[in-house]
Amino acid sequence: MTGPEEVRNTPFYGNVGPLLNEVLHAVDRLLETDEPTTIDLAGLPFGPGELEHLEATLGTGELSCKLDALGTSRIRETAYPGVWWLEHRNPHDEVVGRYIEITRTPEILSSQEADITAGRARLEDQLTT
Amino acid sequence: MKKRPTVGEVLQAKGVSRRGFLKYCATTASILALPPSMIPRIAAAIESARRPSVIWLSFQECTGCTESLTRSASPTVEGLIFDAISLDYHHTLQAASGDQAEAARHAAMEENHGSYLVLVDGSIPLGNPGYSTIAGISNLDMLKETVEGAAAVVAIGSCAAFGGIPGADPNPTGAVAVDELVTDKPVINVPGCPPIPMVMTAVLTQFLTFGQLPELDKHGRPLAFYGQTIHDRCYRRPFYEQGKFAETFDDEGAKAGWCLYKLGCKGPITYNACATAKWNSGTSFPIEGGHPCLGCSEPAFWDKGGFYNPLSTGKFDSGTKLAGAAAAGVAMGVVAAAAGRRRQDKFTREG
Ligand code: SF4
Numbered sequence: 001m002t003g004p005e006e007v008r009n010t011p012f013y014g015n016v017g018p019l020l021n022e023v024l025h026a027v028d029r030l031l032e033t034d035e036p037t038t039i040d041l042a043g044l045p046f047g048p049g050e051l052e053h054l055e056a057t058l059g060t061g062e063l064s065c066k067l068d069a070l071g072t073s074r075i076r077e078t079a080y081p082g083v084w085w086l087e088h089r090n091p092h093d094e095v096v097g098r099y100i101e102i103t104r105t106p107e108i109l110s111s112q113e114a115d116i117t118a119g120r121a122r123l124e125d126q127l128t129t
Numbered sequence: 130m131k132k133r134p135t136v137g138e139v140l141q142a143k144g145v146s147r148r149g150f151l152k153y154c155a156t157t158a159s160i161l162a163l164p165p166s167m168i169p170r171i172a173a174a175i176e177s178a179r180r181p182s183v184i185w186l187s188f189q190e191c192t193g194c195t196e197s198l199t200r201s202a203s204p205t206v207e208g209l210i211f212d213a214i215s216l217d218y219h220h221t222l223q224a225a226s227g228d229q230a231e232a233a234r235h236a237a238m239e240e241n242h243g244s245y246l247v248l249v250d251g252s253i254p255l256g257n258p259g260y261s262t263i264a265g266i267s268n269l270d271m272l273k274e275t276v277e278g279a280a281a282v283v284a285i286g287s288c289a290a291f292g293g294i295p296g297a298d299p300n301p302t303g304a305v306a307v308d309e310l311v312t313d314k315p316v317i318n319v320p321g322c323p324p325i326p327m328v329m330t331a332v333l334t335q336f337l338t339f340g341q342l343p344e345l346d347k348h349g350r351p352l353a354f355y356g357q358t359i360h361d362r363c364y365r366r367p368f369y370e371q372g373k374f375a376e377t378f379d380d381e382g383a384k385a386g387w388c389l390y391k392l393g394c395k396g397p398i399t400y401n402a403c404a405t406a407k408w409n410s411g412t413s414f415p416i417e418g419g420h421p422c423l424g425c426s427e428p429a430f431w432d433k434g435g436f437y438n439p440l441s442t443g444k445f446d447s448g449t450k451l452a453g454a455a456a457a458g459v460a461m462g463v464v465a466a467a468a469g470r471r472r473q474d475k476f477t478r479e480g
Contacts, residue, residue: 013386014367038166040164042406042411045364045405047386048413069146069148069152070152088156094410095410096159107151115147115148
């Protein structure tokens with residue numbers, strides 16, 4: 001994994017360091033007030049290799065999930081608990097969104113009310129037929 | 130009017146789960162440059178939105194804008210066309226042609242009078258109606274007839290927005306932009322040669338989601354995408370600030386990824402979202418490929434001197450200040466870029 005010294009002296013264009021500081025502040029907010037933060041990576045400037053550098057720096061933690069809904073999404077906790085990396089792909093396997101979520105559990109992992117209701121109906125149907 | 134299904138109904142019928150829908154909404158927020166905290170509002174709005182009818186007119190153009198949109202990944206154009214909008218007329222994409230196609234256009238106009246969107250790519254020649262016709266109808270007549278019952282008009286690409294290449298000096302066909310002819314309807318300009326597909330879909334999605342048009346700048350461009358210059362968001366900006374420039378396309382500076390200002394980069398005076406939205410499913414954008422920005426989303430970009438001439442040697446005297454500031458390593462790029470903008474506006478007015 002990338003060490004702190006390398007992160008500070010990022011060999012690229014200097015766009016990764018400030019973002020990691022933003023993540024650090026968001027973790028503080030989560031700890032102090034339980035307020036989650038989502039950082040949409042689509043609007044930020046990254047030079048060649050910087051996004052990969054950011055992803056590698058955050059690393060991989062204990063939990064990874066794959067979601068199959070309108071294309072595949074990969075959701076994983078980074079090496080820093082409470083900091084999640086989300087990547088959404090469309091049915092053509094093209095990336096349509098990348099986010100860093102600083103939260104206890106990303107909302108998209110929770111079962112949704114509408115899906116629970118529809119699932120319950122399906123289960124009931126199965127029992128009565 | 131036939132009642133169109135809501136987007137929520139369409140997605141439900143296709144068996145899309147709520148999770149899938151939330152993912153769609155997160156992507157939409159990202160496209161609209163809205164904060165993720167807006168996702169619940171977007172979800173509520175999209176669920177109840179009815180698919181708007183869209184009529185796409187192509188005039189003096191190269192089909193590059195349609196190519197750009199149909200290669201859009203966010204969301205997929207199939208998704209956009211089939212789930213979010215009802216594309217009722219587009220003579221390049223539709224199967225029908227001639228009288229049948231024109232009948233489809235008239236039917237969509239009649240059924241959705243007052244609520245449909247008209248998208249135009251290409252400029253309109255006023256020199257002679259015969260320069261560009263579709264089914265024997267001049268571009269001017271077709272535009273006038275079609276916008277009459279429209280809710281709004283979106284000028285896609287620099288040709289429709291500003292006259293573009295057909296309108297370049299000496300403008301042999303007398304080409305004009307859409308907003309020079311349509312003055313009694315809202316006109317949104319989405320320039321670029323071609324425009325970023327995401328920006329095109331975002332304008333449509335915003336209309337679909339909130340039933341309203343985006344906030345525009347003085348050139349009629351949506352501020353969410355044209356509110357900052359390429360230079361404001363360029364990843365090479367730290368090199369500009371340090372005065373590190375590539376002098377030729379193959380020198381050490383070019384290889385090290387230094388700023389392309391001296392190779393003619395128009396990033397400091399060009400408002401567009403390429404630096405962050407990027408192209409080809411987010412792969413890169415021209416500057417990342419080592420080529421200076423041409424400024425293709427600005428009025429009259431074609432007539433502003435050589436693409437490879439630095440701003441300082443072109444028609445923008447503020448360029449000297451820009452280069453001076455950068456060479457001195459002073460962090461005043463934003464101020465200098467603002468000066469560049471003022472000069473550009475002057476040029477546009479005089480040009
Ligand atoms: S001049 Fe061009 S290459 Fe240099 S920082 Fe500005 S936009 Fe980027």
